[in-house]
Amino acid sequence: MNSKLLKIGAIGTLVGVTAFTGMHYFGCGSKPIKPFTPIEDEIKKPKTPQKVGIIGSGNWGSAIAKIVGANALKNPDFFVEEVKQYVYEEEFEGRKLTEIINEDHMNKKYLPGIELPENIVADPDLISTVKDADLLIFVLPHQFVPRILGTIKGKLKKGVRAITLIKGVNFIDNKLVLISELIEKELECEVCSLMGANVANEVAQEQYCETSIGYKNVETGVLFWKLFNTENFEVRIVNDVKGPEICGALKNVVAIGAGFCDGVEEYGGNTKAAIMRVGLMEMKQFAQMYYPSVQTETFFESCGVGDLITTCFGGRNRKCAEAFVRTKKSWEEIEKDLLKGQKLQGTGTAIEVYEILKNDNVIDKFPLFKTIYKIVQGKLDPEDIVRYDQLD
Structure with missing residues (x-):
């Protein structure tokens, strides 16, 4: 470029x-x-090459390791060649997972068939992974973040900077708490976010896609751009850390609504498009109500409308919501049957968002979110998704 x-x-x-x-x-x-x-x-080079540490080694974490490892090798003036990746130790096919990654250069459990760069070093010791890092990448399930932060707090290099790739948020005492806020508070460091229409397997296969990096400090944003950007993983950056994160959480709620549309036989593409449009508007309204600094432009980036589209057509939340309509099974049964150990985030987020809005007496300003919540809870039928603005 x-x-x-x-x-x-x-x-x-x-x-x-x-x-x-x-x-x-x-x-x-x-x-x-x-x-x-x-x-x-x-792009201005850092004074010394930056050492990168990755926290997380699942499907998405392994896909990102492939990109980061290759870019570290290509840019020795910017990054230290060795990239450590924290891997929760477990056995797979009779071998330790770290052994498989370091010897076979492949995460055969979570990303089979995809070769990883040889400079990616799997480490089962979290402290060893992060202690010398200048740049930390958080890419693990959001429910593990508080424990991870408690473990590494006070053990990091001075001036460390972080980026979260975690598509999830925490809800504490009926308040939305972003992962970037947790990291920033606990580690007292600068935090960026990376979100977008990024299905891990497609990224790992080098199918073209876009993503978005949200930053506070432009120099840090550009440095992370250098670390992640490739010909097939095209990164744009926006002066907005919180907006991409909120999009990453709320698009799962809208995808539940899109899945309801797919499950009701008489609803087609036009219906689904309408639900997606209204959903995007409520995402924007929610984000700017609780975080006024969120930029309108963010919603037109990959982290906004791009991620919403791919999730509403191909994501796990859409898939499970369609099954909810067609099978009449419980959400717990559907999650077990279809996701094989992965978690369904949209239903939980729909409930928690509803509680926040109700507690603040603004729920009536979000009729689609309210309707999705009521269908999730069994208080309305899936067919009612199109009457979101007519129901009490």
């Missing part, structure tokens, strides 16, 4: 050209708002 035109605004509209020099973006001022793609040749 040498001397590539800077893409500014929603959905890649070309409206201008700018250059990155240190911390300045000509034409945008020193604090750009609209999403953009940095110019490769103008």
